[in-house]
Amino acid sequence: MKDLLVQAIADIQEDEALTLAARLLDAGAPAKTILDACREAMCIVGDRYERREYFLPELVVSGETLKRIAALIRPEAREAAATEPLARILIGTVAGDIHDIGKEIVAFMLAANEFEVRDLGVDVSASRFVQEVKEARPDILALSGFLTLAYDSMKETVAALSTAGLRDQVKIMIGGAPMDDGVRDYVGADAYGPDAMAAVRIARRFAGGG
Amino acid sequence: MDEQAEVLYRERKQRILDAVALRKPDRVPIVSPFQLFPYTYAGVPFREAMYDYAKAREACHKFVDDFQPDADFGPVLAYAGKPMDTLGLKWFRWAGHGLPEHAMYQFVEGEYMTAGEYDEFLYDPSHFLASKWLPRSFGALAAFSDFPAMRRMMWFGWTGLLAGLARPEMRQALAAALQAGEELAEWFASLARYAAEIKAKGFPQAYAGFSWTPFDLVGDTLRGTRGIMGDVIRRPEKLLQAVEKATPIAIEYGLSAAGADLPLCWIWPHKGSAGFLSDRQYARFYWPFLREVIEALVARGVIPVIYFEGDETPRLKHLAEVPPGKVWFHFATMDMARAKEVLGGIACISGNLPSHLLLTGTPEDVRRCCRSLIDTCGRDGGYIMDTSVMVDEAKPENVRALFDFTREYGVY
Numbered sequence: 001m002k003d004l005l006v007q008a009i010a011d012i013q014e015d016e017a018l019t020l021a022a023r024l025l026d027a028g029a030p031a032k033t034i035l036d037a038c039r040e041a042m043c044i045v046g047d048r049y050e051r052r053e054y055f056l057p058e059l060v061v062s063g064e065t066l067k068r069i070a071a072l073i074r075p076e077a078r079e080a081a082a083t084e085p086l087a088r089i090l091i092g093t094v095a096g097d098i099h100d101i102g103k104e105i106v107a108f109m110l111a112a113n114e115f116e117v118r119d120l121g122v123d124v125s126a127s128r129f130v131q132e133v134k135e136a137r138p139d140i141l142a143l144s145g146f147l148t149l150a151y152d153s154m155k156e157t158v159a160a161l162s163t164a165g166l167r168d169q170v171k172i173m174i175g176g177a178p179m180d181d182g183v184r185d186y187v188g189a190d191a192y193g194p195d196a197m198a199a200v201r202i203a204r205r206f207a208g209g210g
Numbered sequence: 211m212d213e214q215a216e217v218l219y220r221e222r223k224q225r226i227l228d229a230v231a232l233r234k235p236d237r238v239p240i241v242s243p244f245q246l247f248p249y250t251y252a253g254v255p256f257r258e259a260m261y262d263y264a265k266a267r268e269a270c271h272k273f274v275d276d277f278q279p280d281a282d283f284g285p286v287l288a289y290a291g292k293p294m295d296t297l298g299l300k301w302f303r304w305a306g307h308g309l310p311e312h313a314m315y316q317f318v319e320g321e322y323m324t325a326g327e328y329d330e331f332l333y334d335p336s337h338f339l340a341s342k343w344l345p346r347s348f349g350a351l352a353a354f355s356d357f358p359a360m361r362r363m364m365w366f367g368w369t370g371l372l373a374g375l376a377r378p379e380m381r382q383a384l385a386a387a388l389q390a391g392e393e394l395a396e397w398f399a400s401l402a403r404y405a406a407e408i409k410a411k412g413f414p415q416a417y418a419g420f421s422w423t424p425f426d427l428v429g430d431t432l433r434g435t436r437g438i439m440g441d442v443i444r445r446p447e448k449l450l451q452a453v454e455k456a457t458p459i460a461i462e463y464g465l466s467a468a469g470a471d472l473p474l475c476w477i478w479p480h481k482g483s484a485g486f487l488s489d490r491q492y493a494r495f496y497w498p499f500l501r502e503v504i505e506a507l508v509a510r511g512v513i514p515v516i517y518f519e520g521d522e523t524p525r526l527k528h529l530a531e532v533p534p535g536k537v538w539f540h541f542a543t544m545d546m547a548r549a550k551e552v553l554g555g556i557a558c559i560s561g562n563l564p565s566h567l568l569l570t571g572t573p574e575d576v577r578r579c580c581r582s583l584i585d586t587c588g589r590d591g592g593y594i595m596d597t598s599v600m601v602d603e604a605k606p607e608n609v610r611a612l613f614d615f616t617r618e619y620g621v622y
């Protein structure tokens with residue numbers, strides 16, 4: 001039944017996936033089985049997106065399906081079943097910017113590739129990033145920005161981390177439509193990536209100590 | 211109108227009409243929706259332009275005088291601040307309302323129609339908009355949630371309608387609406403005055419109407435990006451019905467351009483670009499309805515200007531289905547040689563000069579880019595010079611290079 005669940009999520013059969021997940025849980029399946037199925041399905045979805053078989057509709061619906069399935073599992077069980085991630089990543093769209101589709105795709109692909117991702121949402125201020133880095137101690141900070149004004153928001157965020165003495169503790173990558181390596185220099189980040197797969201490659205490099 | 215201005219006006223207008231009709235004008239026309247730039251260039255904070263209509267006109271005049279575009283937008287792209295205040299507009303942030311005084315306004319997307327409300331919209335779009343969309347969009351119109359349904363006005367239904375309008379909360383909302391209406395009349399008068407003033411100087415107005423693609427009317431205004439993308443999979447039939455319903459409405463919007471001296475109707479598509487929908491989804495939900503709008507406008511003599519802001523490369527084969535010589539496609543991200551190849555003999559194309567070049571590049575960079583655009587797709591007409599996306603920030607010397615070089619090098 002686990003394979004059917006993987007298939008249902010990956011084929012964007014939302015109702016079927018939810019029914020299957022509920023049935024598995026009722027039958028006493030461990031949370032880990034369900035979460036593994038979700039991860040497997042995410043990889044397939046990510047792959048199909050990369051190959052341009054899937055587009056935004058499929059990503060939006062499968063992303064929400066995963067959230068709804070996760071909500072079926074009790075939080076303690078979820079925690080106990082968590083596998084050791086490659087690295088912990090904090091992601092958000094910077095201050096003044098509310099675009100979130102690209103950021104969510106990046107978060108989705110990172111999670112599909114065994115990273116633990118915490119998403120702070122959009123219009124995240126420099127001080128909020130600092131506070132969250134202080135509390136959650138992530139290995140990597142991923143900043144999304146889609147507007148020209150995001151250059152300065154990113155710069156401020158990086159500067160605020162330096163001021164707080166946290167800059168050396170996280171690797172910072174940036175991305176979003178108008179970003180490039182020039183912007184990376186300008187804001188003082190460690191890496192820039194043009195798309196979600198690049199985000200995964202960079203995160204792997206960071207996690208490997210690169 | 212003085213004689214020389216009249217000649218210039220006719221020349222400019224003809225240049226654009228020729229390019230759209232795929233004839234060779236005297237030179238490549240240049241028409242570009244500069245948004246924030248005219249105000250920063252004139253030293254007018256954007257907030258002031260949104261509230262002081264005379265100041266906005268003044269700034270736009272300076273832009274027109276100094277750069278001499280073949281057609282001009284004027285203050286319409288700055289919107290009117292006063293009615294937005296009066297009504298408490300929620301889906302915008304603007305200078306002084308969450309943004310600094312020099313900032314361009316920003317659209318705040320939301321779900322202004324829930325997934326469960328499709329039937330209500332389909333049954334009576336007007337009432338849905340009045341009783342749900344208006345109160346969700348404007349703080350001062352909260353009482354419209356009890357707006358009496360006009361469709362029940364018949365026989366003695368009018369009694370309920372009028373009694374409903376007379377309720378104290380509704381009176382207050384209506385008073386706000388009236389005040390905003392007066393403020394808007396002032397703004398429209400300012401726009402009309404500006405159009406007359408530039409005409410007297412020999413410049414046509416760049417727009418006669420605005421419209422939407424039917425899919426985006428539903429996606430941008432009602433469901434939001436996430437909402438509509440989910441609907442493509444979860445409730446395709448309902449979504450199709452809503453897009454169908456939105457189609458004649460979009461046509462109606464655009465027909466306001468019919469009969470105008472330069473009948474350009476601008477449409478800004480959003481959610482059909484590459485990466486958003488698969489080709490099958492695009493062919494089912496997006497293109498047939500946009501094509502219907504284009505054809506209906508063309509049939510009434512309107513020139514649709516479809517201003518694409520994303521990458522439309524995979525959509526070119528669809529775009530080639532429009533009536534030849536009647537449509538103007540603007541591209542942001544595009545291999546223009548390829549576009550010329552597919553759309554040559556079918557539609558006029560414009561755009562593709564990277565807007566950020568105007569901010570980060572040098573005049574020489576801009577000239578080089580203009581030259582290459584004119585060489586690739588402007589050689590035998592059917593091309594209009596324009597930036598990739600609307601211009602907010604730019605160095606004046608780069609803008610000058612764009613206009614001067616096009617005028618010089620773009621001569622046929």
Ligand code: B12
Pocket residue numbers: 096097098099100101102103105106142143144145146147148149173174175176177178192193194195196197198199314315316317318319435436480483485519520521542599600
């Ligand atoms: C959809 C959209 C919107 C929607 C957003 C809906 C939402 N929930 O996100 C709405 C309508 C709300 C919107 C509003 C505005 N928008 Co907008 N919007 C777009 C649009 C059309 C598509 C963006 C998108 O989702 N693309 C699809 C995703 C999948 O691609 P992506 O965003 O590039 O993300 C990928 C990569 O960039 C990368 N990536 C992203 N983040 C990260 C992070 C890391 C670490 C890495 C490595 C990689 C990475 O991976 C992603 C997946 O592959 C773009 C134009 C465009 N074609 O890009 C304009 C665009 C981004 N918007 C623009 C503008 C100007 C605005 C507004 C100011 C317009 C206005 N005047 O109201 C407002 C601003 C609102 C605000 N405060 O943020 C401009 C920005 C120009 C600029 N440089 O400043 C653009 C480029 C349009 C244009 N051509 O002018 N917009």
